Amino acid sequence: MKLTMVIDLSRCLGCWSCAVGCKLENDEPIGIWWNRILTTGGQEPDTPSGDYPNVKMTYLPINCQHCDNAPCVKVCPVAALRKRDDGIVFLDWSRCIGCRYCLVACPYGIPAFNWNPPVQAPDNSLFQIGNPAVPVRPVGVSEKCTFCFQRVDVGNLTPKCIEVCPAGARFFGDLDDPNSQVSQLIQTKPTVRLREELGTEPSVYYIPPRNPAIKVQVS
């Protein structure tokens, strides 16, 4: 069993549905996003690259890459970050000492830290929004994407971001199964993984965009 995600960048709209769905499912506090959508153009969100009028825009949705050779698992001094047999890298909030070495070591800038006591919006005390299977995290620990293991383990569901993506850009499945959707995609389409040269062996594959999502040509 090797859980893998494939993201088709040609299909990504940059709508942030995956990020919002993830945030609700996992009860992420204000200021923390396990799923982010970066643009290739610049620092601000939704920034196209190139000079006007020859601009193009591509999105890069990025969540934990669940590396086989994960730098965060390597550096964690208390083994709060562990890798499961099915490939999921998860963080044990009850053990984390908050040294933030994972934030420093991750080549993808994924782990986020609870700098203040976590605040959910809307307030979690009024009614439960997230999945009750996700424990409440304390102040002073790191957190990151878990491939929604609370969903994957129970009832064979896919992670929330797969379910909510309106463009069907995200796929999830077992890479060891040659008939699974992800295996088929990886076999038939060109795929890249982020910063592959570092040897981290990520479990998230990207299908590069055929056409940039937005292309403006003004004569």
Place this chain on the structure above:
Amino acid sequence: MTSEDSILQSVTKTGTGFYVFVCALVVLTCEFLYAWYLQLTTGLVVTGMRSIYNAPNYMGPYVAGGSPWGIYITNFIFWIGISHAGIAISASVRLMDLKKYKVVARMAEVLTLVALPMAGLSIVFDQGRPDRIINLLTYGRFQSPMLWDLTAITTYFMGTIVYLYLSLRGDINELAHRLPKREWFYKRLAMNYQGTESEKERHNQTLWWLALAIVPIMVTVHSVVSFVFGLMIARGGWYSTIFAIYFVVGAIVSGVAAVYSLAWIFRWLYKWQSIITDEVLKGVSWALRNVLIIYIYLWIAEELTTRYMGTSADLRVSDYLWFGPYAPIFWTLAVVGFGIPALILLKPIFRKGFNPKLTFVASIILNVALWVKRFSIVVPSLLNPPLYPTGVYIPTPTEISIMLGTFWMATLLYVLFIKLFPIVDLDVIKG
């Protein structure tokens, strides 16, 4: 006044200046404690550190990401560097039998003793969950460089305590005879030491072997501190073989500079010109000069490697330092922080005459410069994560108060030590 009485005046005589100084330190320490209390109760949000990625703000101005590590980690590296000098100098003096420099051996040892807990505390300040620090022992994994740090530093600390106690034991016994008022204290601390020849012989032998063990530990301690960064391929500017050597040499520079500063301060304070002679200070400054030149050489080699054909991540960090927002810090550091002290220390080669006061200024500049240098190693790499936009890191006043707290406490501990024990080995004066 005999030279022994002169040495003991730090223990026996206490003026108004001392009380004023200690009171000032206590007030500053209280201020630090309040800042730490704030951090413990509200979380690390009181610091300027932030995660690599910050959520986009569609309603307002763009919010940049931040640096997950900041001045606490800088301070940790700094204190480890300072701690280097102590036992290292003392152990080399013993191993190579450099009798002349034995007068500065003890001040160096005590420096290690106060610096190491400060390094440990800096790490505690940096933890999000200091209450779970015990997890390092119960769940510790040796795959993490942080565990290497923990092991090396605690070993070094234990070695230092034993070494200092054994070298101090004769003097404690001596003080028990000289100061009848405090006899109860010294007598207990000396643990039945009689001061016979065979005892002295055995102590010297043990200390020699301990010194032999401590020198490699000292190299290890700073190497593993460098591995915390040098093994991280994720960021630009860190992943390099030179890092361990670079850090060890940097630590020796800051350590020797600190010992020089201390020796000069004691000489000026207690008028010990005949005990800590110009000759001794000159020797220490020569050692400082040589390690400083090696450090500058390693630094240039590192910069050249990056600038000539660095990876895009390395070059991004380097550009940030050379031409970006950190350029004022970087170039001031290079010219004022290292250039001027190097010129001061090199001067005696070309022109005769050694100026202890000017060298003291150089040694102080060097220590400040090395603190900033560590900052410029840690923070710019974290502010320029590949895939993400450049972040911003501005330390908050609370964070700075906590960081400075280690300096007040270290000074306080040092001052208390010199009130209880002679800061120069009495045996050395006897000859």
